[in-house]
Amino acid sequence: xxxxxxxxxxxxxxxxxxxxxxxxxxxxxxxxxxxxxxxxxxxxxxxxxxxxxxxxxxxxxxxxxxxxxxxxxxxxxxxxxxxxxxxxxxxxxxxxxxxxxxxxxxxxxxxxxxxxxxxxxxxxxxxxxxxxxxxxxxxxxxxxxxxxxxxxxxxxxxxxxxxxxxxxxxxxxxxxxxxxxxxxxxxxxxxxxxxxxxxxxxxxxxxxxxxxxxxxxxxxxxxxxxxxxxxxxxxxxxxxxxxxxxxxxxxxxxxxxxxxxxxxxxxxxxxxxxxxxxxxxxxxxxxxxxxxxxxxxxxxxxxx
Amino acid sequence: xxxxxxxxxxxxxxxxxxxxxxxxxxxxxxxxxxxxxxxxxxxxxxxxxxxxxxxxxxxxxxxxxxxxxxxxxxxxxxxxxxxxxxxxxxxxxxxxxxxxxxxxxxxxxxxxxxxxxxxxxxxxxxxxxxxxxxxxxxxxxxxxxxxxxxxxxxxxxxxxxxxxxxxxxxxxxxxxxxxxxxxxxxxxxxxxxxxxxxxxxxxxxxxxxxxxxxxxxxxxxxxxxxxxxxxxxxxxxxxxxxxxxxxxxxxxxxxxxxxxxxxxxxxxxxxxxxxxxxxxxxxxxxx
Numbered sequence: 203x204x205x206x207x208x209x210x211x212x213x214x215x216x217x218x219x220x221x222x223x224x225x226x227x228x229x230x231x232x233x234x235x236x237x238x239x240x241x242x243x244x245x246x247x248x249x250x251x252x253x254x255x256x257x258x259x260x261x262x263x264x265x266x267x268x269x270x271x272x273x274x275x276x277x278x279x280x281x282x283x284x285x286x287x288x289x290x291x292x293x294x295x296x297x298x299x300x301x302x303x304x305x306x307x308x309x310x311x312x313x314x315x316x317x318x319x320x321x322x323x324x325x326x327x328x329x330x331x332x333x334x335x336x337x338x339x340x341x342x343x344x345x346x347x348x349x350x351x352x353x354x355x356x357x358x359x360x361x362x363x364x365x366x367x368x369x370x371x372x373x374x375x376x377x378x379x380x381x382x383x384x385x386x387x388x389x390x391x392x393x394x395x396x397x398x399x400x401x402x403x404x405x406x407x408x409x410x411x412x413x414x415x416x417x418x419x420x421x422x423x424x425x426x427x428x429x430x431x432x433x434x435x436x437x438x439x440x441x442x443x444x445x446x447x448x449x450x451x452x453x454x455x456x457x458x459x460x461x462x463x464x465x466x467x468x469x470x471x472x473x474x475x476x477x478x479x480x481x482x483x484x485x486x487x488x489x490x491x492x493x494x495x496x497x498x499x500x501x502x503x504x505x506x
Numbered sequence: 507x508x509x510x511x512x513x514x515x516x517x518x519x520x521x522x523x524x525x526x527x528x529x530x531x532x533x534x535x536x537x538x539x540x541x542x543x544x545x546x547x548x549x550x551x552x553x554x555x556x557x558x559x560x561x562x563x564x565x566x567x568x569x570x571x572x573x574x575x576x577x578x579x580x581x582x583x584x585x586x587x588x589x590x591x592x593x594x595x596x597x598x599x600x601x602x603x604x605x606x607x608x609x610x611x612x613x614x615x616x617x618x619x620x621x622x623x624x625x626x627x628x629x630x631x632x633x634x635x636x637x638x639x640x641x642x643x644x645x646x647x648x649x650x651x652x653x654x655x656x657x658x659x660x661x662x663x664x665x666x667x668x669x670x671x672x673x674x675x676x677x678x679x680x681x682x683x684x685x686x687x688x689x690x691x692x693x694x695x696x697x698x699x700x701x702x703x704x705x706x707x708x709x710x711x712x713x714x715x716x717x718x719x720x721x722x723x724x725x726x727x728x729x730x731x732x733x734x735x736x737x738x739x740x741x742x743x744x745x746x747x748x749x750x751x752x753x754x755x756x757x758x759x760x761x762x763x764x765x766x767x768x769x770x771x772x773x774x775x776x777x778x779x780x781x782x783x784x785x786x787x788x789x790x791x792x793x
Contacts, residue, residue, distance in 0.1 A: 230614055230615065231616065233614055234610055234614035234615065234616040235616075236606075237606045237607070237609045237610035237613070237614060238606070238607060238610035238611075238614070238616065238622060239606075240602075240603045240606055240607075241603050241604070241606060241607035241610070241626065241676060241680065242622060244603060244672060244673055244676065245625050245626060245629075245673070248641065248644070248669055248670065248672075248673040249625075249628065249629055249637070249640070249673050250625060251644060252637075252640035252641050252643060252644035253632075253636075253637075253640045255640070255643050255644055255647060256636075256639065256640045256643055259643060308536065308540055311532075311533050311536045311537075312536060312537055312540050314533065315533045315534060315536070315537050316537075329781075329782075329785065330541065330544075331544070332781065333778055333781060334544045334545060334548055336730065336777050336778070336780070336781045337548065337773070337774045337777045337778065338733075338734045338751060338754075338770075338773050338774070338777060339734060339736065340734075340736050340751050340754050340755060340758075341548075341551075341754065341770040341773055341774055342547065342548065344551070344754065344758050344766065344770060345547035345548050345550065345551040345770070346547050347758070348547065348550060348551055348554065348767075349546065349547050349550060355550055358564075385543070385544070385547070388540075388544070417529065442631065442633070443633070443634075445633070446633025446634065446635055446636070448634065448635050448737050449736055449737065449755075453758060453759075462635075463633065463635040463737075466635050466636075466639060467635065470639055470642065470741075476643065479639065480639070480643070483635065483636045483639055483640075486633055486635070486636055487632060487633070487636050490631060490632065490633055491631070494631055
């Protein structure tokens, strides 16, 4: 009897525990659903589904009057290998890389100075970097246009000083586009580098110097490798929006510097070849995702 | 240990510092030039918004004409109203959804969580133009279907813009709120529960107030993203639903006129006030 009772009691507790576990699990499931549901639904409906449709479009044909004919084809991707479009692709990647490099060359020493300045100045200096950054991108691009125009302030000044006779053509050139991109995304480079230099233990530099390293060696062999995560993060944060930039090449390039986003815009709104436009946007997405993956890969190998 | 802490290395450092002073001068020059680079365009634009001349090139005297003209411009008024309506609705919705998402990611476990998390970061990473045309294609197709199936006639307009803005801003809110949740002291919640608070009371009186700075920061971010967005708005605005960035773009494309300077300067001041206000708010809350 006693044994039977014990077993029954044991069974009862087990099932009770199980039921409690189930209840908690179910409630947790319910809670997760309620919390994650709205965001998930929004993502699914207004991001993932639209992207999937574009992906499907990229294999479709163009129908009459700019409609989409649902026959499977690879011609949109093949068409991309035309020199006309390959050039756009190369120009975009090249200008984005150039922008990233310039941001790095300006941003690293800049972040270094802020991180090494007295503590009470640091926040003020950072806010000064952020103020132009928080103002509307279009407004900032327009402001650069004002400076670079042939009757703009820079040309005016140079002419008055007698340095040039004819106004320089600065607007609607690759130079203007890179300038605009650097102006737009420089803080993306400065902030992560600042964060990693700020965390850096500067006694390591003293140690290196005690061991005979000069300033250059201390930078190249100690500071730079240890702040590389910030450099990588900054580079990816500048490269990604630069390669997909639309407004900057549109306004500062003035149709003379065409980047991938301008090609997509043109295919959708002017030419009305939606399948080809879709294929081009997937090529752009592939570049961006490849860059992101490369970033995480480098980050991983460095940690080991 | 004791050997390392002697004063022996000190004299070795000082001469190096002195040798570096030329280097430091170069570094500070870089900082100075960069600040000039960052501020010159917007300062020049603001100054010339008070220029009496129609032409940009020369200073002809001070005037407020462009501002007067802008404030009486019907198109600008409509665009500003549209911008504000869209920004307010999308900030409200994306702050709620974003906060819920952050709580889901930080506080619950579910099967497809890593997938969900990855998908949530995509709108942040994917280029704006790709998201813009994806939504354009999606709305276009949906409206066609709804028209054929139910005879519904839906069009691009403030609705499509707002939906799109929520889609790209709620992940940012989620990231900001989640950062706050990650260094959240959970013993405070346990203390509340030990004192007899139920789940809801704990959330309402302990978790939510402590999360508030993160939520406000997220909301301000969502508001700024919405007010500033051009690319996604451009592709998803119908006829007659112009926002301020679209209005500026249109005018810049048509040729530069001084009222764009005035409009841009007002926008510039508004965003500066917004940023400085949020900074002041954060400072007050952290102390």
